Amino acid sequence: MKNNNIVATILGMFIFLAGSIIFIFAIFCEATENLKNGILFSSIFSIILFIVVFILAKKVLFKEYESKQKLEDKENELNKTNYIDPLTSLPNRKKFFEDLDNAKGIILIDLDDFYLLNTIYSKEFGDEFLRKLSHKLLQSSCIDNLYRMGGDEFTFISKKEQDLKSIAECLLKVISDFYIVKDNIMIQTTATISVTYAKPFIETADLGLKYGKKNKLNLVVYSNNLNIFEENKAFLDITMRLKKALKTNNIVPFFQCIKDSNENIVKYEALMRIKDGEKYILPAVFLDVAKKTKIYPELTIHMVNKTFEYMKNKDVKFSFNLSYDDIINKRIYNFVLDKIDNFNKKENIIVELLETERVGSFAYIKKFIDEIHKRGAKVAIDDFGSGYSNFVYLEKLDVDIIKIDGEIVSKILLSDNAMFLVRTIVEFCKKNNIISIAEYVSHREIYLALKELGVDEYQGFYFCKPKENIK
DSSP: HHHHHHHHHHHHHHHHHHHHHHHHHHHHHHOOOOOOOHHHHHHHHHHHHHHHHHHHHHHHHHHHHHHHHHHHHHHHHHHHHHHHHHHTTSSSSSHHHHHTTOOEEEEEEEETTTTTHHHOOOOOHHHHHHHHHHHHHHHSSOSSOOOOTTTTEEEEEEEEEOOHHHHHHHHHHHHOOEEETTTEEEEEOOEEEEEEEEOOOOOOOOEEEEHHHETTEEEEOOGGGGGGGHHHHHHHHHHHHHHHHHHHHHHEEEEEEETTTTOEEEEEEEEHHHHTTTTEHHHHHHHHHHHHHHHHHHHHHHHHHHHHHHHHHOOEEEEEEOOOHHHHHHHOOOHHHHHHHHSSSGGGEEEEEETTTOOOOOHHHHHHHHHHHHHHOOOEEEEESSSOOOHHHHHHTTTTEEEEOOOOOETTTHHHHHHHHHHHHHHHHHHTTTEEEOOOOHHHHHHHHHHHHHOOOOSSSSTTOOOOOOO
């Protein structure tokens, strides 16, 4: 509006100027008695001046129009950027929330462990996979809209009453059939899908998604019967207790004895407990919760620190557990090595690597084991029976102790396979000068059977329960 006023003012000034000149010139001509010639001349002059004014005014008006058009183009481009995901060209999260009005329900799609594709094949490949898969979903007969919420999450908005479960099943089929060939390998993925008709849509869909991930379900239809709120309440309760325990220094190591074949105590394993009033919370209750939060590394730091403090004046061998996640955490990695460096009797230290954890890089684990050995401490593989249960890799890791998984030990009198597996592990240990320890030795019959197989050491309730103080 302001620019239009300026243009109108300029145009008016030109017309006023032209009219004034014509009027003055006409008077001059009349005064000189050349009126006829003056009128003719003034008419020609007026036409020329009008053309000049018209051209100048047009130029000004065109400039304003061009400027206004550029501004509108910029605004359109900005709006497009604000509402369109640059990778997939799908409507983005912001657009999703604006389009939720009058929605009857939504479908939330999350690709399972998609970060592995980025890690193994590169982020560029991951981006290409997302781009092509999203286009495949949108082009399918399943849906007529699709939004990218960010990362590997997508949503569909239903604007009418329809069977969203059937649509979700259709989407799962498209995802399972989709693949990209790279280096002669067919790369695919799976997804977890949450369907909800309940408001607030994104919150209930997210709860359904978490429920599906936890229970290994690829499709969940949200309802109050899932008891999700109760589970989340329990999760929050444990989280708050863990934070309180850290703040009040109530991370407590308990110690369980390990005996040799003569039933003499030869070492102790430090086991984490959380002191909660007069009670102690076991890892089975809090460990999964801790791993899903940022609390887990702090628990490890406190546990290791307290174990070393308790054992510094005791002349007995002791072990403590570290997971793969602990090892790849540089803070914990350096903290553990520093604790070993500053401990007087390094030969008493045993670092147990949790065998049931995801393995990751064997080269990195081997490097950590070498650092432990350099310092004169020992390394054990705990719960041998799953993740590291490859004898070739085990030889490469160069460990000192193998602790046989308690689940296998507990079945030794009931299963020929369990008996065979324990015998194989013991023979491997003896051949490679590795100490074998059987866990979960719950009664004498199991102990005697293990002793006959040649197991070196034993741990379990038959010998002793974990306790806070040892002699």
